[in-house]
Amino acid sequence: MLRIAVPNKGSLSGPAGEMLHEAGYQQRRESKELRIVDPTNEVEFFYLRPRDIAIYVSSGKLDIGITGRDLLVDSGADAEEILPLGFARSTFRFAAKPGTATGLTDLAGRTVATSYEGIVAGHLADHGVDASVVHLDGAVETAIELGVAEVIADVVETGTSLRNAGLEVFGEPIMKSEAVVVRRTGASADADETVETKVQQFLRRLQGVLVARTYVMMDYDCRVEQLEKAVALTPGLESPTVSPLHNEGWVAVRAMVPAKDAQRIMDDLYDIGARAILTTAIHACRL
């Protein structure tokens, strides 16, 4: 039975559950459940605080987990990222009152408030900046107004929280984060074969969901003379499927295309004479 850690609360929890559901895994029915067994897929899910997940995984008691890249780095746990998942995207940045800081060197001798002490202390040490770090649990944006710190370092997505607190980011982003699958560092080298096979199957399922979310299937008919131009517009992942039509001189083409480009590609195909151009959603796939 594969043992997988899943975020129980916060920004990661909902999208992680949805992705696992789309990948065919059973998920908990109510938010107080701490663990569930999915007997069909031989997986046990443990619902844990996102901040703790890398620590559980590094201990070897759980095989893999879903958490944020920033939380993985902050924990300092002996775990590594094995698959980025594309949701809960954010940047991690310094911010202060406008005009009070422009770069890292302005932090010397000042106090930085953050919920991510590990990331901030590591970043300051890497750049040889001597500043104090004060740990707060959340709502860090208020720390400056209340005099606990002159600078904060926090997760930024839309920037709304910073704007509401009258703060501005400064300096380069400290890191870019998103949800990731994590595993104990080096675990694949010493895992037994059954666990390794199940981990790889789990990753293929999640990759299938990512592909199904980012690609659509495109079908169209075109004249044989236009085929090379059409195929250049829709090269597919390996190569498009081309089948003869009953009408001589025409072929049907089928290829996967990135969903975000689908409308532009349909216009371009139409312009070179393709017709009956259809796109359909992909529900699941294994590449």
Ligand SMILES: Nc1ncnc2c1ncn2[C@@H]1O[C@H](COP(=O)(O)OP(=O)(O)OP(=O)(O)O)[C@@H](O)[C@H]1O
């Ligand atoms: N507004 C946001 N947009 C995108 N990702 C976010 C956002 N806020 C937090 N995250 C990400 O969520 C993870 C932190 O999860 P955590 O549950 O600790 O905090 P949270 O989502 O802020 O929830 P809460 O503060 O309600 O407990 C990190 O990977 C962080 O980058």
Ligand SMILES: O=P(O)(O)OC[C@H]1O[C@H](OP(=O)(O)OP(=O)(O)O)[C@H](O)[C@@H]1O
């Ligand atoms: O740039 P934005 O779109 O505003 O998103 C970023 C904010 O979202 C999170 O806060 P959350 O609401 O989870 O509260 P918290 O600070 O107590 O964690 C994060 O800590 C930032 O404060």
Ligand SMILES: [Mg+2]
């Ligand atoms: Mg939060």
